[in-house]
Amino acid sequence: MSKIRLIALLSGPDRPGIVARVSGWIFERGGNILHADQHQDPEEHIFFQRVEWVPTNSDSPEKCEAEGNAFADFATRELGMKVQVSRSDVVPRIALFVSKIPHCFHDVLLRAQAGEFHGEVACILSNHETLRKSAESYGIPFHHIPIGPRGSEERENSENEQVRLCREYQVDVVVLARYMQVLSAELLQRLEVPVINIHHSFLPAFAGGKPYHQAYARGVKLIGATAHYATADLDEGPIIHQDVSRVNHRDSVSELTRRGRDLEKTVLAQAIRWHLDSRILVYHNKTVVFH
Amino acid sequence: MSKIRLIALLSGPDRPGIVARVSGWIFERGGNILHADQHQDPEEHIFFQRVEWVPTNSDSPEKCEAEGNAFADFATRELGMKVQVSRSDVVPRIALFVSKIPHCFHDVLLRAQAGEFHGEVACILSNHETLRKSAESYGIPFHHIPIGPRGSEERENSENEQVRLCREYQVDVVVLARYMQVLSAELLQRLEVPVINIHHSFLPAFAGGKPYHQAYARGVKLIGATAHYATADLDEGPIIHQDVSRVNHRDSVSELTRRGRDLEKTVLAQAIRWHLDSRILVYHNKTVVFH
Amino acid sequence: MSKIRLIALLSGPDRPGIVARVSGWIFERGGNILHADQHQDPEEHIFFQRVEWVPTNSDSPEKCEAEGNAFADFATRELGMKVQVSRSDVVPRIALFVSKIPHCFHDVLLRAQAGEFHGEVACILSNHETLRKSAESYGIPFHHIPIGPRGSEERENSENEQVRLCREYQVDVVVLARYMQVLSAELLQRLEVPVINIHHSFLPAFAGGKPYHQAYARGVKLIGATAHYATADLDEGPIIHQDVSRVNHRDSVSELTRRGRDLEKTVLAQAIRWHLDSRILVYHNKTVVFH
Amino acid sequence: MSKIRLIALLSGPDRPGIVARVSGWIFERGGNILHADQHQDPEEHIFFQRVEWVPTNSDSPEKCEAEGNAFADFATRELGMKVQVSRSDVVPRIALFVSKIPHCFHDVLLRAQAGEFHGEVACILSNHETLRKSAESYGIPFHHIPIGPRGSEERENSENEQVRLCREYQVDVVVLARYMQVLSAELLQRLEVPVINIHHSFLPAFAGGKPYHQAYARGVKLIGATAHYATADLDEGPIIHQDVSRVNHRDSVSELTRRGRDLEKTVLAQAIRWHLDSRILVYHNKTVVFH
Incomplete structure (x- = not known):
């Protein structure tokens, strides 16, 4: 499987619509979500999410890198989340x-x-x-x-x-x-x-x-x-x-x-x-x- | 907790964007997703999802019923899914x-x-x-x-x-x-x-x-x-x-x-x-x- | 199963021959051992045993009681053990x-x-x-x-x-x-x-x-x-x-x-x-x- | 621990007194039982035992070998058991x-x-x-x-x-x-x-x-x-x-x-x-x- 996947881990203050906005952002830019899982701490009102998707241009490491950065920007600025994005073709x-x-x-x-x-x-x-x-x-x-x-x-x-x-x-x-x-x-x-x-x-x-x-x-x-x-x-x-x-x-x-x-x-x-x-x-x- | 929740179980042919469209539909109508979990069978290309949310008018059983029906309609017609929606205030x-x-x-x-x-x-x-x-x-x-x-x-x-x-x-x-x-x-x-x-x-x-x-x-x-x-x-x-x-x-x-x-x-x-x-x-x- | 069983729990200072003497005592008086399990603490040199047997006259509660007492006597005096004997027909x-x-x-x-x-x-x-x-x-x-x-x-x-x-x-x-x-x-x-x-x-x-x-x-x-x-x-x-x-x-x-x-x-x-x-x-x- | 141990596995038709006779045989010849565990199949009336002991002359492989053979002889002839004896100093x-x-x-x-x-x-x-x-x-x-x-x-x-x-x-x-x-x-x-x-x-x-x-x-x-x-x-x-x-x-x-x-x-x-x-x-x- 040569398609590069992006994996984002998000956390931050919970509020309505985060799931929709995250998946909407990915979908609108041609990405295909493979897995998405999230959790809310109901007492602390913190939202957590892991989302894994195939972006467009999934065969180009450079473009995937750019897309990951764009996502991090979006999630930080617009959703107020702490974000960490990793690429499936980069081996830790x-x-x-x-x-x-x-x-x-x-x-x-x-x-x-x-x-x-x-x-x-x-x-x-x-x-x-x-x-x-x-x-x-x-x-x-x-x-x-x-x-x-x-x-x-x-x-x-x-x-x-x-x-x-x-x-x-x-x-x-x-x-x-x-x-x-x-x-x-x-x-x-x-x-x-x-x-x-x-x-x-x-x-x-x-x-x-x-x-x-x-x-x-x-x-x-x-x-x-x-x-x-x-x-x-x-x-x-x-x-x-x-x-x-x-x-x-x-x-x-x-x-x-x-x-x-x-x-x-x-x-x-x-x-x-x-x-x-x-x-x-x-x-x-x-x-x-x-x- | 007197707020009524809706729980939908969906399954059907997998294709890009289902997660985004489901969460988008709910968000646009003022709903707040509490849990969403999905699964793809990668060989059979079947998509499965369970999504649980608080719709607007969550204190009215009638309006929640209507909202559940509207969701079922949407998921069936627009996404081609088999759907089952249940209300948290209805005890099986x-x-x-x-x-x-x-x-x-x-x-x-x-x-x-x-x-x-x-x-x-x-x-x-x-x-x-x-x-x-x-x-x-x-x-x-x-x-x-x-x-x-x-x-x-x-x-x-x-x-x-x-x-x-x-x-x-x-x-x-x-x-x-x-x-x-x-x-x-x-x-x-x-x-x-x-x-x-x-x-x-x-x-x-x-x-x-x-x-x-x-x-x-x-x-x-x-x-x-x-x-x-x-x-x-x-x-x-x-x-x-x-x-x-x-x-x-x-x-x-x-x-x-x-x-x-x-x-x-x-x-x-x-x-x-x-x-x-x-x-x-x-x-x-x-x-x-x-x- | 109307046969009465006796169950003894023993513990005390470990020394050679306890297993042989316990089983020998029971056998010589016509008893039939059903289960026997023992343990030694190798650091503290303590011996532990649980032995369960059918004594002769296993249909007489009185005779079984007497046999249990005789065993307790034997294990205490001759083996230096702490003993507790119970009868299967006595319900705790x-x-x-x-x-x-x-x-x-x-x-x-x-x-x-x-x-x-x-x-x-x-x-x-x-x-x-x-x-x-x-x-x-x-x-x-x-x-x-x-x-x-x-x-x-x-x-x-x-x-x-x-x-x-x-x-x-x-x-x-x-x-x-x-x-x-x-x-x-x-x-x-x-x-x-x-x-x-x-x-x-x-x-x-x-x-x-x-x-x-x-x-x-x-x-x-x-x-x-x-x-x-x-x-x-x-x-x-x-x-x-x-x-x-x-x-x-x-x-x-x-x-x-x-x-x-x-x-x-x-x-x-x-x-x-x-x-x-x-x-x-x-x-x-x-x-x-x-x- | 340089002391040689003998381990015997026995099985054969169940009858009263086997535990006593096995432990008695070992004790009388100066052996010290470390572990003994047995099981009866109550339907098939088969007796099983594992017994592990330190024989006298436990520093001599030859004498331990002989003692193991003597035990096997005893258990076979006098108790009608199938026996297998192994020595702790022999590495499989x-x-x-x-x-x-x-x-x-x-x-x-x-x-x-x-x-x-x-x-x-x-x-x-x-x-x-x-x-x-x-x-x-x-x-x-x-x-x-x-x-x-x-x-x-x-x-x-x-x-x-x-x-x-x-x-x-x-x-x-x-x-x-x-x-x-x-x-x-x-x-x-x-x-x-x-x-x-x-x-x-x-x-x-x-x-x-x-x-x-x-x-x-x-x-x-x-x-x-x-x-x-x-x-x-x-x-x-x-x-x-x-x-x-x-x-x-x-x-x-x-x-x-x-x-x-x-x-x-x-x-x-x-x-x-x-x-x-x-x-x-x-x-x-x-x-x-x-x-």
């Missing part, structure tokens, strides 16, 4: 941050290889050398950036390096695939792209370190995993996706850890997929996911 | 068909009582007296209609009686809550309203009688339940909803039966809810469920 | 505590009526009159005990009345079916029987009041329910069972509440069933559930 | 049969690498060259065996080669990881080891080819995967494990296929794990899984 670029734990690392790369994502892994950044050889077998550039203690000059240097590489590789999103370092508020800001994290518990239960140990100690009957956007408040960012798995009294911490790996992989992969497909809008520390 | 009426098994019967009535359905149970028809007393404690009229053998005059009489009562009670949908009789093709046609059935297996596995016995004999590790519209082909109608529950080698047929009851209740209730909320479109023996 | 008696919310109330009573529990509801105690008529339609005695403010004489009187009625009805377990009052530590102690509560969240997330509001505010993608034994620390008791249901950004608090009701019903019912079948052992604020 | 060897589809292939190998299985992949046999390079990056021998048409001499030769390699590598179990060839009854017999297959549907629904196409055509609301032992009757063997995933009208066949891959991976991995841990007994085309 991912920076994968990893440490030593390999399961999410392999899972993301194998899915990327299998074509499961509308995106490509541009580079891998790690605070350890452990996964270098594996990274190279996938043919993805691997950069080892040791992380110094908080507040040290070393730490500042490594953050500079992380920012530099993400820019160099023109990264659109950072994925923390069980990356065992907290990103500082400053680093998050400087990266200028969304950062997706996977936490190995059903948040808000068992935030912080060693969630499987916490789950074992409390004697819960389900363990979970949560994919969320990273924010300055650790484990407090907007939740994208969650899932759980049943456990019982026989399951040791190491069994919970093993079972949890399957959850972490599928939950993180789903969050990445939705993000790359421009299906997620964030507001008030929550997400609207159009799926 | 259910005929509940039961036999002796009580769990779905109680479940539907308690949910209706709790306000979970946009609908009310108008009457209960049964081929046994078993549940009469319970039915009366819910304050719902109960009619005992014994069913004779197929082809007998008795059977014809009972079908006449079923049709007569459904008309008398102005029924909009029939729910078979573990009703242990097959409805003939002729009866289905004469009822002139949709009929929702609950089958106690994960269809198409274990169609026909005694599905829990079949599941036990095959040694499956999950049992299921399926809500579907009844058609002349038993257990072959369009599937609305399905769910499963994990079982193991320790579970006898009676344990499967007990576990299955919980599935049957929740799956049937969900199907009824979606139907009453005008969320379901049927085509090619499949369903589009806008939820 | 439940006191159901309710307030105004009806769904768990109806669910427990309908399941009891359908024979889903090895137990019977002996009485219903409520701090409101709301469910009296329904209770009476099930043929179960209903007692209205208004609850005064904490520390008041009224409160003391109502606790006295609750204790008195549970004794009068010879209650073996108390089930809080969305009973909207906290049981004081003193009352829990005086009741002298286990108390099962249903909390409408996935504990430890969203303990305390209004969990669906908390879940909505945090933007979680799954809601849950937790059945646990009530302890002096509210929502901190040993967890028996948990389940979750998927939700999304469209679900309002009232929709979460409706969806949650189904979870609360099935989770509470499962916990009651396991408790009545003598499948649960508590230690260190956790449960071992032999199922 | 897997032959992985693959074609071109990579997801189950990678999944099994990464899990093996991560230590998730009590077993090692000894060799990979494929009817295509596609996965050779990947296989070699895992350091596992890869053999390409083209498969001729049924009844041809070529086919006979390839079956001979498959049997020869499985013997040469001393394989204990064959895993068909989306191997796109049917194994003939004769080949299954000659392999002399169990063969585990993953079928990409919720059996018995959608047996045979293209199950995701079948699922799409029927309009089911859940898709599934089934791991089973391969038998001469295709897709009719004893079911080990099953799971499902929710789908809706928007999901195309290719989306079902992508979603299904996650199911196939986890369901197959679980079946392999249970098999390698000696947790599965087969009878009457069903499985008893002690987990």
Whole structure:
């Protein structure tokens, strides 16, 4: 399918007629809407929409780019919306941050290889050398950036390096695939792209370190995993996706850890997929996911 | 909320601009769209839409009725769609068909009582007296209609009686809550309203009688339940909803039966809810469920 | 099946040979083991067992009672275990505590009526009159005990009345079916029987009041329910069972509440069933559930 | 943990005292039972048991081997059971049969690498060259065996080669990881080891080819995967494990296929794990899984 599609995500103050005006604008300019989904927060009176269409001149990247810009202009000025438009022929670029734990690392790369994502892994950044050889077998550039203690000059240097590489590789999103370092508020800001994290518990239960140990100690009957956007408040960012798995009294911490790996992989992969497909809008520390 | 809403379900040949024309029509006449969801079958080129809006004069049932008719006219003539419009202030009426098994019967009535359905149970028809007393404690009229053998005059009489009562009670949908009789093709046609059935297996596995016995004999590790519209082909109608529950080698047929009851209740209730909320479109023996 | 079965729950310090000695004791006295399941906590070195058998003279309640006592003696003295033995022909008696919310109330009573529990509801105690008529339609005695403010004489009187009625009805377990009052530590102690509560969240997330509001505010993608034994620390008791249901950004608090009701019903019912079948052992604020 | 454990799987005609005699035999010879689980088929009067214990001299493979043999002798002669005993220090060897589809292939190998299985992949046999390079990056021998048409001499030769390699590598179990060839009854017999297959549907629904196409055509609301032992009757063997995933009208066949891959991976991995841990007994085309 060589036709370029445009995908717009809109949000802003709700008022009558937005759906009609958006679809009218597209239709009048010869576009064909493939999907349109919207949501209203009835208490906050906020309107959210995801609309995907084939514009006229759908074989010309330049003209599609111009049409996307025209739409953004229209929606901003005339509808008072915040808008983000993406083109289906532009493949988003991912920076994968990893440490030593390999399961999410392999899972993301194998899915990327299998074509499961509308995106490509541009580079891998790690605070350890452990996964270098594996990274190279996938043919993805691997950069080892040791992380110094908080507040040290070393730490500042490594953050500079992380920012530099993400820019160099023109990264659109950072994925923390069980990356065992907290990103500082400053680093998050400087990266200028969304950062997706996977936490190995059903948040808000068992935030912080060693969630499987916490789950074992409390004697819960389900363990979970949560994919969320990273924010300055650790484990407090907007939740994208969650899932759980049943456990019982026989399951040791190491069994919970093993079972949890399957959850972490599928939950993180789903969050990445939705993000790359421009299906997620964030507001008030929550997400609207159009799926 | 005293404002009347209109809900339209459309389906028909896909072509550009339908979304824009539908939302434009509503907007120009002063309506405010609350929800709009659509789907295209990309192979069959069929367009489906559910749109829910507050028309002007939303406090007048008569004017809303007229507006719904005007919309139906527009969508039929100008868009070539099949349309069905319903008004939020009109409460659909259910005929509940039961036999002796009580769990779905109680479940539907308690949910209706709790306000979970946009609908009310108008009457209960049964081929046994078993549940009469319970039915009366819910304050719902109960009619005992014994069913004779197929082809007998008795059977014809009972079908006449079923049709007569459904008309008398102005029924909009029939729910078979573990009703242990097959409805003939002729009866289905004469009822002139949709009929929702609950089958106690994960269809198409274990169609026909005694599905829990079949599941036990095959040694499956999950049992299921399926809500579907009844058609002349038993257990072959369009599937609305399905769910499963994990079982193991320790579970006898009676344990499967007990576990299955919980599935049957929740799956049937969900199907009824979606139907009453005008969320379901049927085509090619499949369903589009806008939820 | 007229044969009486004995069910023993054992726990105590682990050491080699317990399984052999328990099964040997039963076998030598002519008993036939139907089920035996055990568990070791490998860190705490605690042994847990549930064993179910048909003793000789299985048609005599008196002789079975004596055999159960002999087993308890043996396991206590010779194996150093804590033991609890129950007879299959003795039906446990439940006191159901309710307030105004009806769904768990109806669910427990309908399941009891359908024979889903090895137990019977002996009485219903409520701090409101709301469910009296329904209770009476099930043929179960209903007692209205208004609850005064904490520390008041009224409160003391109502606790006295609750204790008195549970004794009068010879209650073996108390089930809080969305009973909207906290049981004081003193009352829990005086009741002298286990108390099962249903909390409408996935504990430890969203303990305390209004969990669906908390879940909505945090933007979680799954809601849950937790059945646990009530302890002096509210929502901190040993967890028996948990389940979750998927939700999304469209679900309002009232929709979460409706969806949650189904979870609360099935989770509470499962916990009651396991408790009545003598499948649960508590230690260190956790449960071992032999199922 | 250097202590050797013995695991016995028993099955045979049920009669009183088996549990006592098995545990007594182990205890008297100084063994310490870690886990014991049993099951009776109440209709067929068959007894099943899995027992895991540390024998005396648990640091000597030879003495443990002898003790296992002694147990097998005892259980066969004195209890009339079919027995299979395995030693925890003996690592089972897997032959992985693959074609071109990579997801189950990678999944099994990464899990093996991560230590998730009590077993090692000894060799990979494929009817295509596609996965050779990947296989070699895992350091596992890869053999390409083209498969001729049924009844041809070529086919006979390839079956001979498959049997020869499985013997040469001393394989204990064959895993068909989306191997796109049917194994003939004769080949299954000659392999002399169990063969585990993953079928990409919720059996018995959608047996045979293209199950995701079948699922799409029927309009089911859940898709599934089934791991089973391969038998001469295709897709009719004893079911080990099953799971499902929710789908809706928007999901195309290719989306079902992508979603299904996650199911196939986890369901197959679980079946392999249970098999390698000696947790599965087969009878009457069903499985008893002690987990």
